[in-house]
Amino acid sequence: MASPNTAPGTGTGSASGHPDNAPGHAGSPFAYAPAPESRSVVDIAPSYGLFVDGEFTEAAGGKVFKTVAPATEEVLSEVAQAGEEDVDRAVRAARKAFEKWSALPGSARAKYLFRIARIIQERSRELAVLETLDNGKPIKETRDFDVPQAAAHFFYHAGWADKLAHAGLGPDPRPLGVAAQVIPWNFPLLMLAWKIAPALATGNTVVLKPAETTPLSALFFADVCRQAGLPKGVVNILTGDGSTGAALVSHPDVDKVAFTGSTEVGKAIARQVAGTRKKVTLELGGKGANIVFDDAPIDQAVEGIVTGIFFNQGQVCCAGSRLLVQESVADELIDALKRRLTTLRLGDPLDKNTDIGAINSAQQLAKIRELTGIGEAEGAERWSPECELPSSGYWFAPTLFTGVAQAHTVAQEEIFGPVLSVLTFRTPDEAVAKANNTPYGLSAGVWTEKGSRILAVADRLRAGVVWANTFNKFDPTSPFGGYKESGYGREGGRHGLEAYLDV
Structure with missing residues (x-):
């Protein structure tokens, strides 16, 4: 992940490695130049x-x-x-x-x-x-x-x-x-x-x-x-x-x-x-489930997952903050998701290249830190790309929790930040049961190449809006609300x- 405290176009990389041809990487001939909007x-x-x-x-x-x-x-x-x-x-x-x-x-x-x-x-x-x-x-x-x-x-x-x-x-x-x-x-x-x-x-x-x-x-x-x-x-x-x-x-x-x-x-x-x-x-509030089946296009799903939880730093009531992945593709998808997160750029919100901005307030940042700390204490595995945060302002690095159980706090409470909890499932019935196992009911997403599966699963999800092979798409002609x-x-x-x- 590129850091705001490093020279433009020189990402700090991550523990899982940074592809040499990624936009903004130090070895890339296409490194980003600063693109600030004038205040x-x-x-x-x-x-x-x-x-x-x-x-x-x-x-x-x-x-x-x-x-x-x-x-x-x-x-x-x-x-x-x-x-x-x-x-x-x-x-x-x-x-x-x-x-x-x-x-x-x-x-x-x-x-x-x-x-x-x-x-x-x-x-x-x-x-x-x-x-x-x-x-x-x-x-x-x-x-x-x-x-x-x-x-x-x-x-x-x-x-x-x-x-x-x-x-x-x-x-x-x-x-x-x-x-x-x-x-x-x-x-x-x-x-x-x-x-x-x-x-x-x-x-x-x-x-x-x-x-x-x-x-x-x-x-x-x-x-x-x-x-x-x-x-x-x-x-x-x-x-x-x-x-x-x-x-x-x-x-x-x-x-x-x-x-x-x-x-x-x-x-x-x-x-x-x-x-x-x-x-x-x-x-x-919401605790939206983003369900990825084994026949889903992985690259497309990864982009939808990123949009679902890291858009507006995850400060979205309908964010896809729970990722439910079919077991057979879980490792492949999580690896691809981690690679994608190393290319996100955190920093000056007025720079047109920035993907992740600041948390809205000190109070909200404290809440995110508290809940993610509870997630670690309860045994979920925490991962973030390497990222140097600015010394002033309210910042939190994009974070994944794997090994999450239904009873974990990070799977039940709305964190309202750039934090994604990953759970797995084996069958469509299990996916629906886990998706609906929440006091909230605002949003959900379904990723699969089968139209019949989309309709069958969406019909059973207790959510006000269900996106199919996309996430966080809005239109004034479409009603929005929850259960x-x-x-x-x-x-x-x-x-x-x-x-x-x-x-």
Whole structure:
């Protein structure tokens, strides 16, 4: 694995050896040169207020907190901490705006969503750099996935805005009112789009709280809303910690709650809104199984495994964090996977060659270290490619655990980091039983050349989305959500509209 502390193009190799013709290896004539994206393309203000009723304003209590760059621990900006008074002010602004917004024809609302989508595209370079700085993920992921997908969600839902009566949700579906939306730090801009686009398309107004560690792209989006001419109060953004989210969810004038985040917080929200009239969707944790049968194309499967667990440093709720391999090909696949991991490049997230960026926060890094330590103590065999980590920032090398049993902590608990647990199976029945032996049920993958096996296995997996011979592929037209402790409700597609409508 190439190290950020070595000269560009000089990988440190690994215990299993580094192929001489691998990109970036010291002996390769095709060594990578530095390819940094300039951070000067985006202006970050020294401080930000709350976005309420179309204007930026200070928090009533005057409290602020700092947001830092995970790759360097540099303070990026100071952000307002919303309290209960600010939450009430934002909800009142959204309630007032709802009267006119919901009365607009769907075609008129669609125009605003189209404008927002186009502005996201036009300002994509700014957004990609900002997201990488604030989150720590590689620029090639924010540039090629996060920002394009965010724009696609607004384009897609703009198309639905004047067709709701034809969505199969009744002849006259009506918006619910004010939507309280709380999003996580792993995909700040994309989760914002997943939440706001369907809410606006269906005629609701929004109060959104971004994660405490990644507020900047949501505040950037507030400026996008103003640039698009969105009426005041239709979108309000409150920055803050967990207390801000709790106050927003519990506000009596909120009609809809949408939350993406940890299962623990999701359970607390479910208890909090139980017995109220609020409609709720929860998209929570996961421990996705990636199942590789003996007839699968090994090289293709390895690429899918890497995408499944090391995309966004494994900080993905639907990550393929459990690899289930048929015994007869386990050694071959694991050897190929280890060779592939030696070619991944860890380092500056703003470098376009970087594959593995920084962990989002010190707290998350501590959790990953704790759980991987438990994995070793329980007897699983740990392996990582040789890698020199930067001296500042929050970093964790890609890690494999082999010899993993079903009862091991690394096979049961969501680590939310670049850590893959490898288990083996002999028969399809055993693969399904092991895949379903988890409290979660968000995602799964099946690798085989037989279409009949894909359908037979997928039908028995208790997961909200099952990928066949691929992993982590998303589209705004396809619904996403989970079973069991991965939550309930769907986001995206026609099914996701229902969560924002009185049908």
